[in-house]
Amino acid sequence: MxxxxxxxxxxxxxxxxxxxxxxxxxxxxxxxxxxxxxxxxxxxxxxxxxxxxxxxxxxxxxxxxxxTPSDEPGPQQSLLENRVQGSSDLIPPILARAEGIVLDVGPGTGTQMPLLVSPNIKAIYGAEPCHGLHAELRAKVEAEGLAKKYTILPCSVVASDLIPAMQKEGLLINHNAGGGVFDTIICVRVLCSVPDMNRTIRELYTLLRPGGKLLVTEHVVNPWMTPKGSIVARLFQATYGFLGWSWYLGDCCMNRDTETALKKAADRDGGWESVELDRWFGGSPLPYISGVLTKKGTPFGPWDM
Ligand SMILES: C[S@@+](CC[C@H](N)C(=O)[O-])C[C@H]1O[C@@H](n2cnc3c(N)ncnc32)[C@H](O)[C@@H]1O
The missing domain is CATH 1.10.287 (Helix Hairpins)
Incomplete structure (x- = not known):
C-alpha cells in the first residue's frame, strides 16, 4: 500500500x-x-x-x-485506491489474516467485526471489560451474522480476569497441556490501555498456539529520536498526557514502546518465527505500528476445510 x-x-x-x-x-x-x-x-x-x-x-x-461516521474516505475506499490515509486503512489487510480460534482483545463496540467474517475463522472470543459497550457489541454480532461464532467475555485481558472467563467457556483444555489456546489474537488500539503492558503481552503470547499469529495495529510513543519520528509530535504527546489523556480516554497511554514489548514477549522461545511490523505516521502524536507476529511451531490449520 x-x-x-x-x-x-x-x-x-x-x-x-x-x-x-x-x-x-x-x-x-x-x-x-x-x-x-x-x-x-x-x-x-x-x-x-x-x-x-x-x-x-x-x-x-x-x-x-x-x-459517528467520519468525513474521511473509509478503509474500503482507500483499499480500492491502494493507499493509506489514516490508521483505519492499516487494519483490513492485517485482520484478513485471522483464522481458527480468535481472541479479540478489547473489541469495544465491534467496529472491526465486519473484517472478521472469513470462513477460516472458527470462533471469536471478544474480551471487553467495559460493560457499557456490551449492548452495542451484541447488536454488531447480530448485524454481522456472527451470533454462532462470537462470544463476549465480560472481562479484562489480564490473566487473572481472562483465565476464569475462559474456564467458564470450557476453553482451557489445550492451555493446561501447555499448547496455547488461540490461533489468532487481535490487538487493535488496545495495548495502549491494558495495565502492565509488558506482562499482558507475555500472557497473550502464552495463550497463542504454536504457529499462532498476533495481529496488531496500535498507536505508540513517537520515535522522536529516530529520523522517522518528530520531536514536536512527542511534545504534543507529553502535553496531552499532562492534560489528562489517560484519565478521560479509558487509561489510554500515548507513550508506550509497544514494538519492543511485542518483540521481547517471545524471548523465552528464542524469538518469534517471524515479525512483520511496519511503522506509520511518524510525524504525528498518534504514530502507529501495524503487522503480524507469528509464534514458532506448526499451526493447527488448514481452516478452510
Ligand atoms: C480504543 S478502544 C478500541 C476498540 C476496538 N479494538 C476498535 O478497534 O475499535 C480500546 C478498547 O479496549 C478496551 N480495554 C481497555 N482495557 C482493557 C483490558 N485490560 N482488557 C481488554 N480490553 C480493554 C476498552 O474498553 C475499549 O473497548
Whole structure:
C-alpha cells in the first residue's frame, strides 16, 4: 500500500486532532458528573465515585465516537485506491489474516467485526471489560451474522480476569497441556490501555498456539529520536498526557514502546518465527505500528476445510 507524506497543513492538523478527541471525551466526563449530582441526586458522587463515573463516561463517549461516521474516505475506499490515509486503512489487510480460534482483545463496540467474517475463522472470543459497550457489541454480532461464532467475555485481558472467563467457556483444555489456546489474537488500539503492558503481552503470547499469529495495529510513543519520528509530535504527546489523556480516554497511554514489548514477549522461545511490523505516521502524536507476529511451531490449520 502506498503512503504520501502529509503536507504542512495536514501535519499541523494531525498535531491537534487528538486534542479535539480529548475535549470531546472531557465533555462526557463533565456531563456524567452533572447527571450524577443534579439528575440522580448523588451529590458526593464526583468525590466518592470518581472512577465509576469516569468509566461510565468513557463507555458513552466510545459508543458515540465509534458509531459517528467520519468525513474521511473509509478503509474500503482507500483499499480500492491502494493507499493509506489514516490508521483505519492499516487494519483490513492485517485482520484478513485471522483464522481458527480468535481472541479479540478489547473489541469495544465491534467496529472491526465486519473484517472478521472469513470462513477460516472458527470462533471469536471478544474480551471487553467495559460493560457499557456490551449492548452495542451484541447488536454488531447480530448485524454481522456472527451470533454462532462470537462470544463476549465480560472481562479484562489480564490473566487473572481472562483465565476464569475462559474456564467458564470450557476453553482451557489445550492451555493446561501447555499448547496455547488461540490461533489468532487481535490487538487493535488496545495495548495502549491494558495495565502492565509488558506482562499482558507475555500472557497473550502464552495463550497463542504454536504457529499462532498476533495481529496488531496500535498507536505508540513517537520515535522522536529516530529520523522517522518528530520531536514536536512527542511534545504534543507529553502535553496531552499532562492534560489528562489517560484519565478521560479509558487509561489510554500515548507513550508506550509497544514494538519492543511485542518483540521481547517471545524471548523465552528464542524469538518469534517471524515479525512483520511496519511503522506509520511518524510525524504525528498518534504514530502507529501495524503487522503480524507469528509464534514458532506448526499451526493447527488448514481452516478452510
Ligand atoms: C480504543 S478502544 C478500541 C476498540 C476496538 N479494538 C476498535 O478497534 O475499535 C480500546 C478498547 O479496549 C478496551 N480495554 C481497555 N482495557 C482493557 C483490558 N485490560 N482488557 C481488554 N480490553 C480493554 C476498552 O474498553 C475499549 O473497548
Amino acid at each position: 502506498s503512503y504520501s507524506e502529509p503536507t504542512t497543513k495536514e501535519w499541523i492538523r494531525s498535531l491537534f486532532e487528538p486534542g479535539q478527541l480529548l475535549f470531546w471525551a472531557m465533555t462526557y466526563y463533565v456531563r456524567e458528573n452533572v447527571d450524577a449530582v443534579f439528575r440522580r441526586g448523588q451529590v458526593l458522587a464526583p468525590l466518592l465515585q470518581t472512577t465509576k463515573l469516569r468509566d461510565e463516561a468513557f463507555g458513552k463517549f466510545w459508543v458515540a465516537f465509534s458509531t
